[in-house]
Amino acid sequence: MKTTDMLIALLLLGGTAQAQNWPEPKPEAKPGSRWWWLGSAVDKENLSYNLQKYGAAGLGSLEITPIYGVIGNESNDIPYLSDKWMEMLRYCQTIGKQNGIDIDMNNGTGWPFGGPEVTTEEAATKAIFEKFETEGGKNISLKIEITDPKEKKQQEIALLSRLMAYSENGQILNLTNKVSNGTLEWKAPSGKWKLVALFIGKTLQKVKRAAPGGEGLVIDHLDANAVKKYLSKFDKAFKNTHTPYPRTFFNDSYEVYGADWSPSLLEEFQRRRGYKLEDHFLEFLDQERPETTRRIVSDYRETMGEMLLENFTEQWTAWAHRHGSTTRNQAHGSPANLIDVYAAVDIPECEGFGLTDFHIKGLRTDSLTRPNFSDISMLKYASSAAHIAGKTYTSSETFTWLTEHFRTSLSQCKPDMDLMFVSGVNHMFFHGTPYSPQNIAWPGWLFYASINMSPSNTIWRDAPAFFNYITRCQSFLQMGQPDNDFLVYLPIYDMWEELPGRMVAFDIHKMDQYAPKFIKTIQTIISNGYDVDYISDKFVTSTQCKGEELVTEGGAHYKALIVPAVEMMPEKTLKKLIELARQGATIIFVEHYPKDVPGYSQLQKRQAIFKQIISQLPETHSFDQSQSFSLGKGRIIIGSDYRKTLEMSGVPAESLKTQCGLQFIRRTNPEGHHYFVSCLQPKDIDAWVPLNVPETSVMLFNPMNGDRGVAQTRVQNGKTQVRLQLKSGESIIIQTFRKSLAGEPEWKYPEEQTYSLSLDHGWKLKFIESTPTIDGEYTIDTPSSWTEIDRPEAKTNMGTALYSIEIDLPQLKADNWILDLGDVRESARVRINGKDAGIVWAVPFRLTVGSLLKPGKNLIEVEVTNLPANRIAELDREKVEWRIFKDINIAKLNYKKGTYDNWEPLPSGLNGNVRLIPVSYSK
Numbered sequence: 001m002k003t004t005d006m007l008i009a010l011l012l013l014g015g016t017a018q019a020q021n022w023p024e025p026k027p028e029a030k031p032g033s034r035w036w037w038l039g040s041a042v043d044k045e046n047l048s049y050n051l052q053k054y055g056a057a058g059l060g061s062l063e064i065t066p067i068y069g070v071i072g073n074e075s076n077d078i079p080y081l082s083d084k085w086m087e088m089l090r091y092c093q094t095i096g097k098q099n100g101i102d103i104d105m106n107n108g109t110g111w112p113f114g115g116p117e118v119t120t121e122e123a124a125t126k127a128i129f130e131k132f133e134t135e136g137g138k139n140i141s142l143k144i145e146i147t148d149p150k151e152k153k154q155q156e157i158a159l160l161s162r163l164m165a166y167s168e169n170g171q172i173l174n175l176t177n178k179v180s181n182g183t184l185e186w187k188a189p190s191g192k193w194k195l196v197a198l199f200i201g202k203t204l205q206k207v208k209r210a211a212p213g214g215e216g217l218v219i220d221h222l223d224a225n226a227v228k229k230y231l232s233k234f235d236k237a238f239k240n241t242h243t244p245y246p247r248t249f250f251n252d253s254y255e256v257y258g259a260d261w262s263p264s265l266l267e268e269f270q271r272r273r274g275y276k277l278e279d280h281f282l283e284f285l286d287q288e289r290p291e292t293t294r295r296i297v298s299d300y301r302e303t304m305g306e307m308l309l310e311n312f313t314e315q316w317t318a319w320a321h322r323h324g325s326t327t328r329n330q331a332h333g334s335p336a337n338l339i340d341v342y343a344a345v346d347i348p349e350c351e352g353f354g355l356t357d358f359h360i361k362g363l364r365t366d367s368l369t370r371p372n373f374s375d376i377s378m379l380k381y382a383s384s385a386a387h388i389a390g391k392t393y394t395s396s397e398t399f400t401w402l403t404e405h406f407r408t409s410l411s412q413c414k415p416d417m418d419l420m421f422v423s424g425v426n427h428m429f430f431h432g433t434p435y436s437p438q439n440i441a442w443p444g445w446l447f448y449a450s451i452n453m454s455p456s457n458t459i460w461r462d463a464p465a466f467f468n469y470i471t472r473c474q475s476f477l478q479m480g481q482p483d484n485d486f487l488v489y490l491p492i493y494d495m496w497e498e499l500p501g502r503m504v505a506f507d508i509h510k511m512d513q514y515a516p517k518f519i520k521t522i523q524t525i526i527s528n529g530y531d532v533d534y535i536s537d538k539f540v541t542s543t544q545c546k547g548e549e550l551v552t553e554g555g556a557h558y559k560a561l562i563v564p565a566v567e568m569m570p571e572k573t574l575k576k577l578i579e580l581a582r583q584g585a586t587i588i589f590v591e592h593y594p595k596d597v598p599g600y601s602q603l604q605k606r607q608a609i610f611k612q613i614i615s616q617l618p619e620t621h622s623f624d625q626s627q628s629f630s631l632g633k634g635r636i637i638i639g640s641d642y643r644k645t646l647e648m649s650g651v652p653a654e655s656l657k658t659q660c661g662l663q664f665i666r667r668t669n670p671e672g673h674h675y676f677v678s679c680l681q682p683k684d685i686d687a688w689v690p691l692n693v694p695e696t697s698v699m700l701f702n703p704m705n706g707d708r709g710v711a712q713t714r715v716q717n718g719k720t721q722v723r724l725q726l727k728s729g730e731s732i733i734i735q736t737f738r739k740s741l742a743g744e745p746e747w748k749y750p751e752e753q754t755y756s757l758s759l760d761h762g763w764k765l766k767f768i769e770s771t772p773t774i775d776g777e778y779t780i781d782t783p784s785s786w787t788e789i790d791r792p793e794a795k796t797n798m799g800t801a802l803y804s805i806e807i808d809l810p811q812l813k814a815d816n817w818i819l820d821l822g823d824v825r826e827s828a829r830v831r832i833n834g835k836d837a838g839i840v841w842a843v844p845f846r847l848t849v850g851s852l853l854k855p856g857k858n859l860i861e862v863e864v865t866n867l868p869a870n871r872i873a874e875l876d877r878e879k880v881e882w883r884i885f886k887d888i889n890i891a892k893l894n895y896k897k898g899t900y901d902n903w904e905p906l907p908s909g910l911n912g913n914v915r916l917i918p919v920s921y922s923k
Contacts, residue, residue: 021708021744022701025475027102028393030060031467034432036447038885039069039077040109040211042088046437048095053455054433055099058467062096063104063250063328063429064089066211068887070445079213080109081233086241093244104248104328107234107316109214111252114207116216117233120157122226123217124203127261127502128158129285132195136167136188144184144197151201158201162266162278166194172279196281203258209448209887221254222262222304224311231319238323245323251316253351253397253507254333260304260503268307273299274601289500295600298496298568301504302599305336313344320346328395332381333507337492339536342385347427350382350420351397353508358415358680360729362823362843366412368404370893373508374416376423377515377522383424384533387482390554393427396420399451400431404893406443406869406900408451409826410459410466410841417470418678418731422663426477428470441882442771443872448888458798461769461865462827465839472703476733477676480669484531485651486588487543487550487561491518492536493568493598521564521590521642528643529653531665535561537573545583545634559651560586560637569594571610578616582632586649589638591623655690662726666693672736679726690719695736698722700747703733705838709747725749729843750816750848750919757916759783759860763805765909768863770799771871783910785825787870795905796874803862803910809853814918816850823911824864831861849916866908869900876901 033054054062069077078085089105096103107113114123128151134140144163146155163184165173168191175195178186184195205218220226238245262268269277277284277300284300286293317327326346331338342348354372357365383394398420402408420428430453436444444456454460495515496504506514525532535543535552540561542553550558561577563569574594581587593614597606618629618636626639626648639645646653656662656677662685664677672695679685691698698711698720711734712723726732765786766777772793780789783803787795819837821828827841832852840847875882876899883890892898 021699022472022706023475023479025471026478027060027100028427029471029474029478030058030100031428031430031470032061032063032395033059033430033453034397035062035064036432036434037064037066037211038434038445039073040066040080040085040088040213041069041073041076041078042435043076043437044088044091046435047088047092049438050435050455051092051095051099051101055101057460057464058471059101059433061102061104061429062433063106063248064092065106065250065432066109066214067209067447068110068885069212071884071886077212080115080211081237082213083241085213086237086243090241090243093246102247104250105246106250106252107231108207109211110207110209112207112218112254112256113221113230113251114216114218115210115214115233118217118219118226118230120202120217122219122223122229124205124256124259125220125222125261125263126201126203126258128154128199128201129281130197130199131285132197134188134193134195136193137190138188140184140186140188142184143182144179145182146199154199154201158199160197161200161263162198164196164278164281166196166282168192174278194282196285198278198281200261200263203256205257205259208255218256218259220259220262221256221312222259222307223264224315227312227315231316245325248326248328248347249316249320251327251329253330254505255507260335262307265303265307269300269303272303272306273599280600292600294497295598295603297502298493299599299601300502301335301496304503305334305340308334308336309341309344313341317345330397332378333505335503335505337490337536337538338381338506339385339388339490339534340538342382343389343391343539346391347393347395348382348385348391349395349397349429350379350423350425351400351508352379352416352420353400355402355412356416356419359682360415360680360843361682361727362845363411363415363729364409364823364825366403366407368407368893370401373511374419375511375519376419376526377519378508378511379420379423379425380522380532380534384535387424387484387533387556388487388535388539388552388554390552390556392478394424395427395429396425397431398428401449401893402451405446405450405452405890406872407867407906408459409867410462411826411843413451413466414469414842415678415680415729418663418680421473421477421676422665422678424482424665426474428474443868443882446885446890448885448891458865458868459826461800462829462839462841465827465841469703472701472706473676473731473733476674476701476735477665477667480667480674482533482556483666483668483673484533485559486525486530486532486646487535487552487558488522488525488532489540489561489563489566490534490536491564491566491568493570494566497568497598518564524642525562525646527657528646529655529658530646530651531654532562533558537570540573540576543576543580545580545585548584548586548634550580550585560588560649562588562590563594565591566594568596568598571597571606571613574610575613578613578631581634581636584633586635586637588645588649589623589636590642590645591640593617652692654692660685660687660689660724669735672738674733674735676731676733677724677726678731679728682728684728685724685726687724688714688721689724690716690721691734691736693720693736695738696720697737697739697741699735699737699741699744701733701735703731704842709745710741711747712749723749727844748816749922750818751922752818753812753814753918753920755812755918757807757810759805759807759914759916760912762807763803765789765801765803767799767801770797770801772797783822783912783914785907785911786909787905787907796870798866798868798871800863800865801909803864805860807858807860807916809855809858811855812918814850815921816848816919817853818917818919819847819849819860820915820917821845821862821910822913822915825907825909825911826867827865829863833859862910864909867906869903869906870908873900873903
């Protein structure tokens with residue numbers, strides 16, 4: 001390692017040689033970002049400039065996603081996958097490597113996959129059904145056409161796939177070959193007949209936010225040949241230009257709207273389900289949804305899911321592997337079992353959406369936010385798939401629309417980042433970073449959705465401290481193996497059974513409608529101090545029992561499997577669960593046993609098999625009381641109350657949650673275990689907390705600054721207890737060891753003395769960076785927002801101001817001093833007596849500074865950086881045309897148009913109540 005690299009590593013990990021006990025971070029431990037290329041109008045000079053900025057700040061991965069261009073800049077646009085575009089990709093690969101950045105790329109522009117080479121035949125497909133009635137016993141001449149006014153435009157492109165006739169006495173006839181030139185000529189048997197015509201139409205959806213050269217129809221993801229042909233254009237582009245394939249290819253969330261069919265679906269349905277769907281069009285289309293309809297629709301939904309999994313996801317991943325690349329995929333939005341689709345790629349990726357309000361003390365809130373869809377139950381689909389399938393990484397599209405443009409702070413980002421971490425994310429990506437040329441007037445090139453994690457945003461100045469935090473956390477979260485307590489069976493057939501309509505796409509904005517019972521189940525289990533992963537039927541069948549533990553095909557270990565009030569379960573799945581119990585596993589049924597098989601094929605035969613299998617379960621008249629039964633070498637546990645039922649499993653709840661309300665995730669490692677813990681709640685914690693691991697040696701790691709030390713521990717009731725101190729919003733990493741930690745530094749537990757020094761008078765202020773420029777020094781006395789000084793520009797500027805104060809340090813006996821900056825808007829660098837004390841960017845905005853203080857006079861300097869909100873509002877009031885982008889341009893929250901000229905000035909700088917707090921360290 002070069003000397004400079006070693007110094008950077010030491011700084012990242014805390015600045016001392018002792019920090020070597022932090023895991024050595026892999027490149028993937030650094031934060032990544034989606035890299036928006038507007039119009040792909042990039043050039044080598046500005047690519048080099050941007051990559052140097054990104055690398056210096058601490059980004060480790062960039063995923064190129066080309067999108068729409070800039071108005072008036074068309075001459076600089078580069079068509080997607082052209083020779084020039086591939087040249088820019090090769091240049092990025094070279095310069096990115098020099099700056100410590102891996103370059104990934106989207107397999108398309110905008111989203112979803114599609115483009116100019118996609119023909120109508122290969123495009124996303126929809127079914128159009130038309131119904132007719134006729135009286136038999138005569139020759140019928142009937143025009144078979146699309147009559148729905150909403151679908152009239154399909155008349156020229158939709159193809160008749162089936163025309164089925166159903167008599168009142170149950171006779172079914174396929175009349176498709178009796179239709180010529182759109183007219184049915186048929187000698188109909190006597191009686192009344194109902195006819196159903198299936199036309200295979202096209203959604204005509206085009207690539208959303210497409211870049212030059214990427215415009216065109218969206219592909220039919222269910223059609224293996226269409227997908228294969230689509231991927232072939234990449235083979236051609238890479239081969240012809242001798243460009244190395246990237247580390248990873250990316251696919252965004254499945255947003256193929258209304259694509260509920262594929263030309264081969266009927267044949268695939270018959271092959272997979274064992275009967276012809278066209279024989280049951282009447283039941284399939286019944287809006288009243290009787291049982292038969294629900295079963296047939298469930299079979300249809302399962303077939304669509306399998307086709308998407310095999311024809312798109314698995315084919316795409318196999319294609320990438322042939323070229324030495326991996327795949328990263330957002331499965332949400334798919335009309336499929338999300339667990340299976342997530343697990344079919346190398347890096348499953350979840351998506352956070354909106355700002356979560358944890359009621360953290362002192363955290364600035366904002367009325368301008370999107371509805372929040374970052375529930376932990378949704379985030380866990382990706383990490384569950386990664387864990388049970390043995391994937392190393394779970395990634396995240398992070399901070400999509402936390403707040404309005406120009407208003408998101410680093411402090412607001414941290415809680416939602418921590419939520420991602422406790423959900424299993426360990427390879428995060430910002431959403432995102434727009435490429436912007438150096439000479440473009442501020443605010444530069446922007447993407448329509450917030451946030452903007454790039455050098456044009458004022459938060460970039462202190463973002464490296466946030467990036468270091470992410471890197472430290474992910475270095476631990478990428479280490480070892482997952483250690484969640486339980487598997488939870490995903491009741492996909494109940495979801496398919498219950499949901500109305502035809503196609504169900506599990507997008508994150510509707511999961512509260514699609515899976516309300518399952519969401520409540522997961523929230524209940526977690527609130528009781530356990531952590532879980534979801535498992536699908538496919539993965540249940542490959543799970544083994546070793547001793548008393550369940551081991552999935554990816555090698556993850558679990559103590560039991562929970563079946564949460566499931567109505568429908570395939571007989572093969574139920575049989576496997578009983579086999580696992582007989583082999584030694586614990587299977588927990590909540591509220592009731594599964595009641596029936598899903599689907600329609602060979603229903604009576606499968607129901608008979610199901611009845612025989614379920615008879616092997618312990619007989620019970622009620623689930624009101626939690627009960628445990630032996631079955632073979634294992635156990636069947638039943639009950640309705642989750643807390644009591646899970647307690648009966650013998651798996652102890654983590655007191656981190658039940659006693660302290662903390663969020664956590666636990667992993668195993670060769671030395672023992674480690675936890676990431678976050679205080680996502682309004683209360684502080686100072687408590688002795690039992691841990692559910694056998695090791696007795698414990699070390700604490702502070703990911704904010706790299707500190708580490710041996711924790712205070714004790715053993716009570718046979719369990720190791722560790723003392724934890726966490727302020728609201730803070731986080732900590734706990735690592736347990738089987739070996740002794742003698743000789744390692746001790747963790748310091750500060751106890752605040754009753755006296756503190758209020759620094760409420762004597763402050764001065766001057767601007768070291770400001771747009772517009774503000775000269776001079778201001779005696780402000782109190783540490784207050786700079787928008788209050790007597791300069792109109794201070795209400796409309798963005799930048800960094802230096803707050804300074806000279807103090808006399810009283811002679812007090814103290815082991816250390818804490819500088820509490822109170823309400824910081826929005827981040828700050830602190831110097832004491834000319835020496836760096838650190839960066840504060842998240843609540844509680846505190847630094848330990850005792851080593852820098854001296855008896856007598858001390859100079860405290862605080863460089864505070866604000867948000868760009870006040871500046872952009874002023875540009876709008878001045879009618880500056882900075883919204884220069886095509887397509888959606890810049891949208892406000894909820895995709896509304898408008899300006900920010902009505903924004904009141906946001907407070908900037910320090911906002912009162914700065915204190916120096918003497919502390920003593922408890923032994």
